[in-house]
Amino acid sequence: MIPYGRQDITQADIDAVVEVLQSDFLTQGPMVPRFEQVVARYVGAAHALAVNSATSALHIACLALGLGEGDRLWTSPITFVASANCALYCGAQVDFVDIDPRTYNLCPEALEGKLREAERQGTLPKVLVAVHLCGQPCDMRAISVLAKRYGFKVIEDASHAIGGKYQGEFIGNCRHSDITVFSFHPVKIITTAEGGMALTNDLELANKMALLRSHGITRDPSLMTHEADGPWYYQQIDLGFNYRMTELQAALGVSQMDRLDQYVARRHQLAKRYDELLSELPVTTPWQRPDSYSGLHLYVIRLQLNKIGKTHRQVFELLREKGIGVNLHYIPVHSQPYYQAMGFKAGDFPQAESYYSEAISLPIFQTLSDQDQNQVIAVLREVLQA
Numbered sequence: 001m002i003p004y005g006r007q008d009i010t011q012a013d014i015d016a017v018v019e020v021l022q023s024d025f026l027t028q029g030p031m032v033p034r035f036e037q038v039v040a041r042y043v044g045a046a047h048a049l050a051v052n053s054a055t056s057a058l059h060i061a062c063l064a065l066g067l068g069e070g071d072r073l074w075t076s077p078i079t080f081v082a083s084a085n086c087a088l089y090c091g092a093q094v095d096f097v098d099i100d101p102r103t104y105n106l107c108p109e110a111l112e113g114k115l116r117e118a119e120r121q122g123t124l125p126k127v128l129v130a131v132h133l134c135g136q137p138c139d140m141r142a143i144s145v146l147a148k149r150y151g152f153k154v155i156e157d158a159s160h161a162i163g164g165k166y167q168g169e170f171i172g173n174c175r176h177s178d179i180t181v182f183s184f185h186p187v188k189i190i191t192t193a194e195g196g197m198a199l200t201n202d203l204e205l206a207n208k209m210a211l212l213r214s215h216g217i218t219r220d221p222s223l224m225t226h227e228a229d230g231p232w233y234y235q236q237i238d239l240g241f242n243y244r245m246t247e248l249q250a251a252l253g254v255s256q257m258d259r260l261d262q263y264v265a266r267r268h269q270l271a272k273r274y275d276e277l278l279s280e281l282p283v284t285t286p287w288q289r290p291d292s293y294s295g296l297h298l299y300v301i302r303l304q305l306n307k308i309g310k311t312h313r314q315v316f317e318l319l320r321e322k323g324i325g326v327n328l329h330y331i332p333v334h335s336q337p338y339y340q341a342m343g344f345k346a347g348d349f350p351q352a353e354s355y356y357s358e359a360i361s362l363p364i365f366q367t368l369s370d371q372d373q374n375q376v377i378a379v380l381r382e383v384l385q386a
């Protein structure tokens with residue numbers, strides 16, 4: 001089976017991890033700060049906090065922004081559930097903004113319309129999670145204008161987008177947001193096995209997230225309520241978690257960062273080949289914003305079902321049967337039973353639902369060969385034309 005995504009682990013990665021295993025620190029040593037510095041410098045953000053997953057990063061990002069009971073977080077229905085669940089962890093409510101049928105990202109016009117209505121009803125969101133689906137950035141300029149006008153905070157869920165650029169600058173520099181989050185799960189662009197990172201230019205948010213990552217405990221005398229009892233002393237000044245990344249993971253991350261540009265470049269080559277070689281087939285290939293350089297975590301096609309004598313599900317199943325490990329990103333979050341129990345229902349976000357009825361993620365990853373890609377295309381052609 002050709003998978004839809006796969007990590008690339010080199011001898012240099014293995015050596016870096018083994019070196020940590022033989023060192024004094026398996027956790028809370030020098031590698032985590034080094035990984036944070038490498039990523040922060042790369043994207044051009046002032047502060048970076050490595051954590052054990054992007055889900056944890058989203059949670060502490062929401063808490064640092066003050067999200068709590070009675071507050072609302074809005075996001076796209078076409079995302080992984082974690083982009084929305086982070087609000088529920090904080091006791092806040094979730095709502096969604098339908099997607100743009102061309103980019104599959106949260107639609108800025110739909111956002112503006114919903115904000116106008118929410119202002120009338122007194123139900124404005126406190127936080128918006130802008131998900132850069134497939135690695136293609138959202139219209140961050142439009143979103144940040146609305147954020148200032150309506151007074152909400154912005155988290156970029158850039159789990160798909162490290163190494164990509166928006167208007168010539170690396171995603172993660174937080175020019176148009178308060179916090180950006182990356183994921184280093186093995187299917188993502190670079191990996192630390194499990195892992196995530198929160199980036200910000202705001203020192204206060206960075207300090208708050210650093211506390212929340214490690215039990216709400218500080219050893220910084222300037223943050224304590226009174227003078228230290230002695231050199232052993234620490235204070236718990238907030239309720240935090242153990243969301244720390246290990247030294248092994250950080251070493252793997254530092255090593256993977258050396259190949260990030262190469263990885264994204266290869267993904268662009270593969271996407272370009274798909275664009276060309278699929279142009280005759282009854283599928284819609286992904287539209288790319290001309291002002292951006294996508295991280296291309298995913299390559300999603302939409303089936304033109306009126307031109308195909310099969311259902312979406314039949315095409316998907318036949319591809320899997322014939323050894324192509326396609327996937328579907330994502331099931332609209334509002335259609336999950338847990339969200340339906342909150343009152344969301346089919347028909348609430350028609351663009352997202354229409355996307356879900358046609359979308360298929362084709363294999364794309366840095367070590368996918370041209371030959372294997374040709375095989376994907378040949379099987380797809382056979383399935384669609386038979």
Ligand SMILES: *Cc1c(COP(=O)(O)O)cnc(C)c1O
Nearest residue numbers: 053054055080082159183185195
């Ligand atoms: C993978 C992913 C997450 C969660 O990442 P983890 O590191 O697995 O917690 C969140 N949002 C999006 C859009 C993702 O793709």
